[in-house]
Amino acid sequence: MSQELTDAIVSLRMDDAVTIAQRMMGGGTDPLAIIAESSEAMQAIGRRFADGEAFIPELIMGGEIMKAISHEVMPQGGGPDTKDSKGTVVIGTVRGDIHDIGKDIVALMLGISGYTVHDLGTDVPVEDFVAAIREHDPGIVALSGLLTLAFDAMKSTVDAIAAAGLRDEVKIMIGGAPVDENVRAYTGADGWGGDVGAAIKLADEWTAGGA
Amino acid sequence: MQRGAEENLGDRLIASWASGAHLRFASNDVRQRYQARAQLIVDTIRLKDTGKIPVIPAATQKFAFDYVPVTFREAMTEFDKAFDAYVRQYEDTDFDAYTGPEFIFPAGMFEALDWNRVRLPGVHLPDDKSFQFVEAEYMKADEYDEYLDDPSDWILRKYLPRLSPKLEPLAQLPPLRNMVAFFQGLPDLVLAAAENPGMVDAMRALQASGEAVQEWFEYLGRIDQELGGRLALPHLLGPMAHAPFDIISNYYRGWRGTIVDMYTRPEKMTALMERLLPWQLQYGIDGAKALGHPIVTVYLYKGADGLMSEEQYEEFYWPTLKKLILGLVEEGLLVWVFTQGKYDSRLHHFREIPAGTCLIHLESGTDAFLAKEVLTGSQCIEGNVSSAMLATASVDEVEAYCVKLAEVCGKGGGFMMDFSAFLDEARRENVKKMIEVAKRYGRSSS
Numbered sequence: 001m002s003q004e005l006t007d008a009i010v011s012l013r014m015d016d017a018v019t020i021a022q023r024m025m026g027g028g029t030d031p032l033a034i035i036a037e038s039s040e041a042m043q044a045i046g047r048r049f050a051d052g053e054a055f056i057p058e059l060i061m062g063g064e065i066m067k068a069i070s071h072e073v074m075p076q077g078g079g080p081d082t083k084d085s086k087g088t089v090v091i092g093t094v095r096g097d098i099h100d101i102g103k104d105i106v107a108l109m110l111g112i113s114g115y116t117v118h119d120l121g122t123d124v125p126v127e128d129f130v131a132a133i134r135e136h137d138p139g140i141v142a143l144s145g146l147l148t149l150a151f152d153a154m155k156s157t158v159d160a161i162a163a164a165g166l167r168d169e170v171k172i173m174i175g176g177a178p179v180d181e182n183v184r185a186y187t188g189a190d191g192w193g194g195d196v197g198a199a200i201k202l203a204d205e206w207t208a209g210g211a
Numbered sequence: 212m213q214r215g216a217e218e219n220l221g222d223r224l225i226a227s228w229a230s231g232a233h234l235r236f237a238s239n240d241v242r243q244r245y246q247a248r249a250q251l252i253v254d255t256i257r258l259k260d261t262g263k264i265p266v267i268p269a270a271t272q273k274f275a276f277d278y279v280p281v282t283f284r285e286a287m288t289e290f291d292k293a294f295d296a297y298v299r300q301y302e303d304t305d306f307d308a309y310t311g312p313e314f315i316f317p318a319g320m321f322e323a324l325d326w327n328r329v330r331l332p333g334v335h336l337p338d339d340k341s342f343q344f345v346e347a348e349y350m351k352a353d354e355y356d357e358y359l360d361d362p363s364d365w366i367l368r369k370y371l372p373r374l375s376p377k378l379e380p381l382a383q384l385p386p387l388r389n390m391v392a393f394f395q396g397l398p399d400l401v402l403a404a405a406e407n408p409g410m411v412d413a414m415r416a417l418q419a420s421g422e423a424v425q426e427w428f429e430y431l432g433r434i435d436q437e438l439g440g441r442l443a444l445p446h447l448l449g450p451m452a453h454a455p456f457d458i459i460s461n462y463y464r465g466w467r468g469t470i471v472d473m474y475t476r477p478e479k480m481t482a483l484m485e486r487l488l489p490w491q492l493q494y495g496i497d498g499a500k501a502l503g504h505p506i507v508t509v510y511l512y513k514g515a516d517g518l519m520s521e522e523q524y525e526e527f528y529w530p531t532l533k534k535l536i537l538g539l540v541e542e543g544l545l546v547w548v549f550t551q552g553k554y555d556s557r558l559h560h561f562r563e564i565p566a567g568t569c570l571i572h573l574e575s576g577t578d579a580f581l582a583k584e585v586l587t588g589s590q591c592i593e594g595n596v597s598s599a600m601l602a603t604a605s606v607d608e609v610e611a612y613c614v615k616l617a618e619v620c621g622k623g624g625g626f627m628m629d630f631s632a633f634l635d636e637a638r639r640e641n642v643k644k645m646i647e648v649a650k651r652y653g654r655s656s657s
Contacts, residue, residue: 098345147341151636166512182599
């Protein structure tokens with residue numbers, strides 16, 4: 001463990017963090033150990049975010065530093081072993097909506113919170129969600145949308161998952177600025193959240209409950 | 212700015228806009244109703260206790276289209292149909308002002324140039340979805356100095372070619388600052404044109420895009436005449452200006468790039484925002500003069516609670532926004548500050564602006580009752596009726612919330628009823644109930 005690397009990430013010093021990671025690599029540290037430590041530092045930022053002490057820039061900057069370190073120590077790609085994963089999540093912004101920031105942050109934080117995340121991107125057709133559920137067998141599907149126009153697309157996605165006979169296999173959460181309990185009821189989702197903290201809390205509750 | 216020399220610009224524009232000098236009224240009765248509404252809006256922003264609550268629309272999109280109905284795609288291409296939609300919507304809903312299709316741009320404007328900053332219905336998205344802006348890194352992290360050194364050159368030869376493949380030939384032009392020596396740089400300039408046959412297509416694409424805009428402006432003018440001159444509705448949305456931080460984030464660096472810059476090159480960002488400030492101020496003033504409209508709208512994007520810390524807001528966001536608002540107010544103009552997202556923790560900053568000069572829009576995430584408390588005696592507030600609630604809740608739920616808003620926020624003036632965001636999915640009966648509550652409150656207190 002290098003307290004130095006953790007400190008550099010938590011205080012969002014990108015250049016320092018990358019230099020330290022390079023030095024650790026040069027000294028023979030296992031790249032996976034460097035990634036694991038970086039993830040722990042990110043989780044510390046995530047906890048500060050949940051407590052209202054950190055804000056979106058910290059999360060995004062932390063994510064950028066993580067990306068830079070991964071690129072440095074694992075240029076061929078790959079990632080930490082997923083055998084200890086808390087669960088699998090398929091996430092995407094629904095059809096007709098191209099907003100990505102909220103969805104990206106939730107995907108990032110679910111990932112560093114221990115979930116295996118398959119991000120389908122934005123403007124995702126309902127059939128792509130269905131195909132991804134068949135392929136990845138997730139316990140959780142997360143639908144994002146910033147526009148009120150996304151409500152119908154969320155509902156059609158939930159309906160399509162049901163029509164494909166997969167509704168009982170997954171818990172579905174919806175998220176985005178205009179979402180509330182009325183919208184959840186309208187779309188037929190299992191839960192909703194207005195921010196990243198709510199998404200992770202829901203996922204943890206569902207996986208603890210054996211979803 | 213040149214305040215006080217003669218009559219203040221803002222006062223002059225307020226008087227002319229509120230009288231409807233730019234409209235042909237269908238009757239004297241319409242004129243009087245228009246003037247009463249416009250004056251009520253001005254008085255409410257000025258924090259006069261009128262005993263009334265004006266009810267205004269932040270903007271209506273699909274909500275209006277559904278009256279015909281027209282799709283988003285049609286609204287961007289078939290202006291006569293969209294014209295009917297807006298007219299029918301405003302005939303059916305008793306607002307005190309109107310906002311039209313100012314953000315339903317003509318598809319042809321973008322399509323002629325293959326403008327890649329938008330995703331359009333009928334091209335990239337289904338016909339019934341709203342067009343959306345793509346936020347990307349159009350300015351690279353190492354281009355701050357280049358921009359600061361010669362902004363127009365960067366915009367002409369770097370930015371425009373990145374926004375439109377049709378405009379890529381512009382990248383081949385020599386810097387125009389070189390047009391000083393050796394026959395005024397003329398050989399270099401014309402060679403760039405002669406050697407690049409795409410230049411002619413670029414000019415043709417600009418012309419085709421411009422023709423779409425001409426047609427659209429003509430249509431906006433017809434809407435103004437119909438809604439103002441026949442339905443007595445003042446047009447609320449006129450000139451605009453932008454917070455310098457949002458320009459960098461929305462148009463140049465993208466949100467991710469901007470965040471990285473806040474941590475890695477804060478001094479460059481600040482220098483660029485200071486550079487943008489006087490241009491935006493002049494842009495707002497020139498727009499007000501050109502449109503004869505005294506209310507400058509400033510849409511805010513990235514300063515909301517959670518999007519940055521208060522320290523970051525105070526360091527990066529607020530200083531140039533404050534100077535922009537103060538500059539407009541100094542001219543006597545009114546400023547419609549359209550906050551987006553939750554804004555609770557930032558509201559107190561608007562007390563730093565002279566009282567009774569701003570109309571502060573609140574989305575549903577912001578606590579309107581807190582806003583009333585923080586801004587009473589300082590600035591007028593409006594909005595907050597959740598678009599999600601208007602789409603999914605019952606009429607009784609809408610009524611209960613609006614009554615509370617009217618009673619608490621309407622007390623003593625300085626409040627207008629409005630929904631939270633651009634209105635797409637919403638039940639008509641819910642919107643009508645929101646309007647009715649505002650009118651009822653006005654009658655009961657006057």
